[in-house]
Amino acid sequence: MGELDELIIRFLREKLSQDAELAIRLYMAYKEGGRKGVLRVINEELSKVGVEVGEGEG
Amino acid sequence: MRVRVRINELVIRDFRGFRGEHRMVFSDGINIIHGPVGAGKTSIVQAIEYALYGTQLEVKERVSKLADLINEDANASLVRLILTDGIEITRELRRAGETARESPSALINGTRYKGDDVNPKVIEALGVDDDDFERFVLVTHRTLEALVYGSVSRRSIFIDKLFGLEILDNLNKSLPMTQLEELINRLRQRLASIKELPEIIAKYGSIERAKDKVRELREEIDKLRREEEELSNTYNELLKKREELLKGFKGVEEVYSNYIATRLRRENLEQELEKAGVREVNETSIRLRLERLRDSLVEKLEEFALIKEADEVGKLVITNENLADAAESIYKAFEELTKLKDKLIEDREYLNNVRNDLEIQSESLKASLRELESRLSQEEPRVREYRELIGKYGEPIKVRRDIEELRSRLDKLSSEESFRMSLLNVLQYIINNHEEKCPICGKPLSEEDYENIKRRIEELSKGRSNEIEELRNKLTELEKALTSMEALIPIVNDYDATIERARDVRSRFEAVMSKLETIEKSIRDIDRRIQMLTRFIDEFRAEIDDVDRAISYLRKYRELESLRKQEEEFRQRLSDLGIDIRAVTSMEDQIKYLDERLNQVRARLSDDSAELSRLELALSSLGFDKEDPSVLRRRLDFLEDFYNRLVRIRAGIREVQARVRDEMIRVIRDNVGSIFKSLYPYNDLEGAGIEVTVRDRGVVGVVSEYTLYAIRPGGRKVTISRLSDGQRLTIALSFLLSVYRATNHNIDFLLMDEPIPYVDANIRRAFASLLARFIGEGLVGQVIITTQSEDLVNDIINAAREANVKYSIIRLVKEGNERRIVQGAN
Numbered sequence: 001m002g003e004l005d006e007l008i009i010r011f012l013r014e015k016l017s018q019d020a021e022l023a024i025r026l027y028m029a030y031k032e033g034g035r036k037g038v039l040r041v042i043n044e045e046l047s048k049v050g051v052e053v054g055e056g057e058g
Numbered sequence: 059m060r061v062r063v064r065i066n067e068l069v070i071r072d073f074r075g076f077r078g079e080h081r082m083v084f085s086d087g088i089n090i091i092h093g094p095v096g097a098g099k100t101s102i103v104q105a106i107e108y109a110l111y112g113t114q115l116e117v118k119e120r121v122s123k124l125a126d127l128i129n130e131d132a133n134a135s136l137v138r139l140i141l142t143d144g145i146e147i148t149r150e151l152r153r154a155g156e157t158a159r160e161s162p163s164a165l166i167n168g169t170r171y172k173g174d175d176v177n178p179k180v181i182e183a184l185g186v187d188d189d190d191f192e193r194f195v196l197v198t199h200r201t202l203e204a205l206v207y208g209s210v211s212r213r214s215i216f217i218d219k220l221f222g223l224e225i226l227d228n229l230n231k232s233l234p235m236t237q238l239e240e241l242i243n244r245l246r247q248r249l250a251s252i253k254e255l256p257e258i259i260a261k262y263g264s265i266e267r268a269k270d271k272v273r274e275l276r277e278e279i280d281k282l283r284r285e286e287e288e289l290s291n292t293y294n295e296l297l298k299k300r301e302e303l304l305k306g307f308k309g310v311e312e313v314y315s316n317y318i319a320t321r322l323r324r325e326n327l328e329q330e331l332e333k334a335g336v337r338e339v340n341e342t343s344i345r346l347r348l349e350r351l352r353d354s355l356v357e358k359l360e361e362f363a364l365i366k367e368a369d370e371v372g373k374l375v376i377t378n379e380n381l382a383d384a385a386e387s388i389y390k391a392f393e394e395l396t397k398l399k400d401k402l403i404e405d406r407e408y409l410n411n412v413r414n415d416l417e418i419q420s421e422s423l424k425a426s427l428r429e430l431e432s433r434l435s436q437e438e439p440r441v442r443e444y445r446e447l448i449g450k451y452g453e454p455i456k457v458r459r460d461i462e463e464l465r466s467r468l469d470k471l472s473s474e475e476s477f478r479m480s481l482l483n484v485l486q487y488i489i490n491n492h493e494e495k496c497p498i499c500g501k502p503l504s505e506e507d508y509e510n511i512k513r514r515i516e517e518l519s520k521g522r523s524n525e526i527e528e529l530r531n532k533l534t535e536l537e538k539a540l541t542s543m544e545a546l547i548p549i550v551n552d553y554d555a556t557i558e559r560a561r562d563v564r565s566r567f568e569a570v571m572s573k574l575e576t577i578e579k580s581i582r583d584i585d586r587r588i589q590m591l592t593r594f595i596d597e598f599r600a601e602i603d604d605v606d607r608a609i610s611y612l613r614k615y616r617e618l619e620s621l622r623k624q625e626e627e628f629r630q631r632l633s634d635l636g637i638d639i640r641a642v643t644s645m646e647d648q649i650k651y652l653d654e655r656l657n658q659v660r661a662r663l664s665d666d667s668a669e670l671s672r673l674e675l676a677l678s679s680l681g682f683d684k685e686d687p688s689v690l691r692r693r694l695d696f697l698e699d700f701y702n703r704l705v706r707i708r709a710g711i712r713e714v715q716a717r718v719r720d721e722m723i724r725v726i727r728d729n730v731g732s733i734f735k736s737l738y739p740y741n742d743l744e745g746a747g748i749e750v751t752v753r754d755r756g757v758v759g760v761v762s763e764y765t766l767y768a769i770r771p772g773g774r775k776v777t778i779s780r781l782s783d784g785q786r787l788t789i790a791l792s793f794l795l796s797v798y799r800a801t802n803h804n805i806d807f808l809l810m811d812e813p814i815p816y817v818d819a820n821i822r823r824a825f826a827s828l829l830a831r832f833i834g835e836g837l838v839g840q841v842i843i844t845t846q847s848e849d850l851v852n853d854i855i856n857a858a859r860e861a862n863v864k865y866s867i868i869r870l871v872k873e874g875n876e877r878r879i880v881q882g883a884n
Contacts, residue, residue, distance in 0.1 A: 003802050004190060004222040007721060011714040016707060023707045027229055031189065035232040042234060045700060049693040053237040 062806035064840040067140040072132035074101040087864030091844040097870035099844035103811040109139035111188035125158040185803035197810045205790035221722040245694040275670040282663045293652040317628035324621040339612040341378035423567040430560040437553040444546040464533045482518045729796035745769040784824030807840035826853035830861035
């Protein structure tokens, strides 16, 4: 994790408190896998209620 | 001390266009990789990035796949990068169908790492990940073009990327908000269409049973339709039969239809009265009940002072013939009582409000009174003290007068005493020194004078010091008393004023309490009247309604009697016309029965069809799946909550972008100036800087616009667009290096892939001298630069020699499909 990542993660934690963990997961997922990575994290969350989103538009 | 790493050696085997194994060695200072188009310069840069991170920009941007890094004639490739500080990274790529499988290994600080451990360890050793590497270690022509020649927006996008803000922007754009909105909308629609489902489940027990009910209803509807058809046919046949029966008798239709209508009306009335349990109704009993109601109403109207209404109702004469009108008149008068009750309720409401206001006033007055009393009790001992002083010394004005008088007496006594003492001293001097002459007037002194002097000394020796002391004590006592009185006067004044105020507040409080008592009494009285009236109204209304119903039944009962007579007359007339009444009546009964039955069947058909549609609609919204609405509700709640979280995250990310931007600007602002100073050799500019303006562009969103500028001697700012190419390049490189230096990493090299293609000689030379200068200044230890320009190579060599900076040249030679590396060539 680079210095910039640490800075961004610190700011996300300060700004988002209870949503920060999800925001950080999304950020790291985007860094590792781009939009696919983001959708993977989103779908992990959505799987709790048995739905998912595809790779279509936004 | 932290050791910063440079590149020592690169070995590639079957990598991209390079067949077989090739090796190149890099030195400190400037390493120029020169070769024509297609010689593999960019492949060298890619090999370095790939060796470090297992990926590279083109793969990340999906311009190519990892498998494309393997030479097209080979099944595997190898890249080995040897860095200073004993770091060695090797990656082997092997084709696996369309993709490639990688085996990485790294030697860092004497430890060998393999597989998934390699990337984190390399990043830890370098302090820079692949994104950072692409941001400020790898410099391409896109970098300098955007910074030096790009429009404000292009430059701003690039700087956002350089600051790492682009990734946050892209993350926001990647969030599937529209898809989530669609999911939420679909769920809302489903839930809306199955809002009846809970009711259906409650009615039938479960969705499965509801589905069974659908099947049952379909079967029953089929059955009812068949029955309706049969009944309709029979009904129509009977109508025809009746028509034929009546056809033979001329002029019978009117009588017949009157008979049937009368009969039907009579039957309906009979049924209605029977249902209501009415067997016998007579006028007299109703009249007597109405008279009792009239009398009780008159009494109540008088009691509540509705004299006019009482008088009118009292005069009402009720007969068996005017029962309905009389009931109407009584009811009208009765309504005056209900109006009165409403008015009383309104009055009570008003009084309640007044009472509440008074209670608030009384509370406030009570609080004031408590406060005043507490103040009085605090002041009381001081007032008592003052009064005791008055009792002892009199009013302050008298005390002041006494003090004046005492002071005057004391002054007089003191001067007399002083004179006595002086005289005594002189006389004692004469006696003690046996003076012959008076020391004051010089007159000769006789024996007699001496005797007189001795006598006078005796007289004068009696002093008045006790008297003076006494006066002083008295004066002190009075002064003390006066001081105390003066200190107490404001308290006494306040005490008197407070007593006045307390008296006033108490009297107001008592007035409020008295009003409150009166109002409470009135409210109690009104309450009692309302209760009494309510009881009477309820009982009276029930009774008059009952009488009203009885009058209505009476009317119907009388009508029934009349209908029976009419029916008999019609039957007689039909009989006279030769109609078989029994046959006709039987037919009519059958028609009536069929009509009723048809109505029943049709009503049931309509109910069943409605229920079937409702069930089918609700169940179809589930797609006949087994999902319970509560599951859907939970899912919708979760999705809405999750959507809102993402909305918050998006907003949070935008704020984080702003903070990162501010932080980056803060960190690099000073660096840009100092680096520019060390790179720029002339004195027409003395520094450089960067500013940012954040603009809200509506639909486009918030955009940041950066301005790079130089500073003239005297502090005037000059934006980059007004500078020469060389000056622009210096600012751009100062800016890049300031970002490079602002980040805490262990890399000491820059990788430049064809940074300035197609530029004129002036820019080329300026760039070459900048490179040499920032190596010379120690800003970066090593630069690896690729170029196809022989002129740039020469310019860099000249600049390096001039600045006494180390350099080396690696030439790439392309011969047909083969590529060679010539190390250290000139």
